[in-house]
Amino acid sequence: MIQAAPISKGLNVEAIRKEFPILERLVKGKPLIYLDNAATSQKPQSVIDALTEYYSGYNANIHRGIHTLAEEATAAFERSRDTARDFIGANVREEIIFTRGTTEGINLVAYTWGRQNIHAGDEIIISGLEHHSNIVPWQILCEEKKAVLKVIPINDKGELVLEKFDELLSSKTKLVAVAHVSNALGTINPVKYIIDAAHNVGAKVLIDGAQSSVHLDIDVQDLDCDFFAFSSHKVYGPTGVGVLYGKKSILELMPPFQGGGEMIKEVTFEKTIYNELPYKYEAGTPNIGDTVAFKAALDFVNRIGKENIKRHEDELLEYATSELLQIPDLKIIGTSAEKASVISFVIDRIHPQDLGILLDNNGIAVRTGHHCAQPLMDTFCIPGTVRASFAVYNTIHEIDELVAGLRKAIKMLA
Numbered sequence: 505m506i507q508a509a510p511i512s513k514g515l516n517v518e519a520i521r522k523e524f525p526i527l528e529r530l531v532k533g534k535p536l537i538y539l540d541n542a543a544t545s546q547k548p549q550s551v552i553d554a555l556t557e558y559y560s561g562y563n564a565n566i567h568r569g570i571h572t573l574a575e576e577a578t579a580a581f582e583r584s585r586d587t588a589r590d591f592i593g594a595n596v597r598e599e600i601i602f603t604r605g606t607t608e609g610i611n612l613v614a615y616t617w618g619r620q621n622i623h624a625g626d627e628i629i630i631s632g633l634e635h636h637s638n639i640v641p642w643q644i645l646c647e648e649k650k651a652v653l654k655v656i657p658i659n660d661k662g663e664l665v666l667e668k669f670d671e672l673l674s675s676k677t678k679l680v681a682v683a684h685v686s687n688a689l690g691t692i693n694p695v696k697y698i699i700d701a702a703h704n705v706g707a708k709v710l711i712d713g714a715q716s717s718v719h720l721d722i723d724v725q726d727l728d729c730d731f732f733a734f735s736s737h738k739v740y741g742p743t744g745v746g747v748l749y750g751k752k753s754i755l756e757l758m759p760p761f762q763g764g765g766e767m768i769k770e771v772t773f774e775k776t777i778y779n780e781l782p783y784k785y786e787a788g789t790p791n792i793g794d795t796v797a798f799k800a801a802l803d804f805v806n807r808i809g810k811e812n813i814k815r816h817e818d819e820l821l822e823y824a825t826s827e828l829l830q831i832p833d834l835k836i837i838g839t840s841a842e843k844a845s846v847i848s849f850v851i852d853r854i855h856p857q858d859l860g861i862l863l864d865n866n867g868i869a870v871r872t873g874h875h876c877a878q879p880l881m882d883t884f885c886i887p888g889t890v891r892a893s894f895a896v897y898n899t900i901h902e903i904d905e906l907v908a909g910l911r912k913a914i915k916m917l918a
């Protein structure tokens with residue numbers, strides 16, 4: 505049986521684990537040790553129940569029908585919006601646009617605000633540690649508009665070089681788009697500094713919150729970012745749902761993303777009047793069931809408390825770092841002073857994929873490869889890493905198992 509760690513004050517990890525039915529399963533005959541939370545987190549029973557209750561109790565299309573089921577589905581869907589608004593500290597519910605995930609949120613901004621506001625010669629700044637989702641949409645936009653993409657370099661710890669960022673900023677800068685937390689290294693970026701500096705030159709700022717929303721307390725008003733995108737599935741919720749936050753004053757001026765039902769007020773063959781916020785950006789029937797269940801995920805996080813989650817995950821990160829460093833020839837990639845619970849490493853002469861396969865034979869799930877951050881891997885001159893990423897239900901015992909699994913794998917591969 506998996507031992508819950510007797511650590512974090514106020515956090516009963518053993519009880520939390522019982523809320524996640526998948527943690528009971530065996531993989532290759534061994535208890536599952538799930539350390540791939542940065543890819544997607546597991547789901548508590550309350551989320552699974554919310555999805556089942558929706559489909560077995562009140563499945564209907566929303567915002568259209570006047571029958572009971574349609575009203576219940578609409579109310580539940582809109583309650584998710586309110587919970588998401590509170591979760592990131594947005595001012596009003598009109599600023600919460602439901603998307604398919606972080607990727608779609610970033611693309612929405614690139615295709616709407618970007619097409620409207622980026623012109624030839626303008627500059628967009630991203631950073632050297634971005635996920636492909638926060639690189640490619642800007643490359644496409646820059647190519648189309650003949651704009652210029654600039655990159656904040658990183659140092660050998662995997663931290664942004666802020667002096668270089670300051671040098672890149674100018675009156676040509678129209679947008680700065682950076683990750684709050686690096687998915688591949690765990691680096692927590694100083695986004696408040698970045699946002700203030702970008703605003704000083706009149707640029708807008710998009711924060712990719714895919715990895716921060718589950719670990720850090722998010723207050724978009726305090727950050728003062730213009731856009732913030734995150735995914736439900738990394739916050740213990742279902743896949744296929746995300747949130748794009750945008751300041752109301754900016755969203756109001758942007759053109760629509762997709763055309764169709766829901767995003768209109770009135771259509772004639774001559775002219776269409778678009779719907780109000782946030783529906784203007786939510787064309788077509790959305791992913792209703794998963795959005796409803798997303799609320800249960802946010803409720804779960806709120807019930808445990810972000811502070812408690814972070815404290816527990818910090819303890820796991822610290823323990824994992826010191827234990828992993830005792831393995832000969834293991835090098836941690838990403839040693840920033842400010843890190844979330846992601847730990848990436850390489851071992852001399854052993855391919856990350858081989859390690860991943862042998863760990864899986866012991867029931868241990870990690871991610872191996874470039875983590876959709878190829879330019880970052882190129883900076884470190886490596887093809888990829890092994891990445892262990894922790895969630896609220898992980899334990900010290902599981903880290904011991906990871907270390908033991910690695911030692912066993914090294915013996916086999918050496």
Ligand code: C6P
Nearest residue numbers: 542543605606607635637687714735876
């Ligand atoms: N990172 C990982 O294993 P989506 O796929 O749209 O939910 O999220 C995309 C995304 C954007 N930005 C960052 C910083 C991310 O980490 C991710 C998703 C996963 O690291 C899957 S590639």
